[in-house]
Amino acid sequence: MGTIREGGCFCGAVRFKAEGEPLNIRICHCRNCQKAMGSPFFARALFDQRALTVEGETGRYPSSEAVDRVFCKVCGTRLFSRRTNGTAIGVALATFDDRNAFAPTEHIWVSEKIAWVRLDDDLPQYQETVPQ
Template identity: 85%
Template sequence: MIREGGCLCGAVRYKAEGEPLNVRACHCRNCQKAMGSPFFARALFPQTALTIEGEIGRYPSSDAIDRVFCKRCGTRLFSWRRNGTAAGVALATFDDRNAFAPTEHIWVSEKIAWVTLDDGLPQYETTIPP
């Protein structure tokens, strides 16, 4: 299966092939700041499963992650692992914004206080235990 998406202005388009490795809502402080939102809802794909067209920018938000965005409109599209393995695709940027739903919450120890998690999904204080 191939799912498509893109930024607000349409200058960047992408295709994600296959099924995601996981779908999570991350509540860590870096994701909050990078997304300008209480959390980052994303589908994790192998980088090899993604095809991107258009001019993107990157910001190294940590030693491990680049935040990828449209250079024209600023839409935040991906969290790109710098080791070349995977990329988190922002769920709301898929053309079908209901294609995926998170199956768990990570980094709830850094969750914004007014966010209530009552969806019954598993919650992890930091990341998923090995």
């Protein structure tokens, strides 16, 4: 069994466990993430969906054909971005109990970055997604 990291929403009604290491850790600056998170970007750790267990009642909103946004139905905390094809789920970094468990390794969709956001962390930046 791999490392298990836990987290949850603001009110505690939803708790989750993520097992193992994330596939990647990115900051997304796309407009969908900005709107869904109510923030200039979405900092998240991407896991295989099978690595995540969730307890508590969540709601979901289909923000695109490919992604559902998952939130706590009680307090509204935005927790996950779940790919509808069943492959991966992005977990908001600040929702982990140890909010320093992961550090982002790159920025994606900087072409849609809010103008006043300054990226001076020396991480790789991609205009859209990471090239294949």
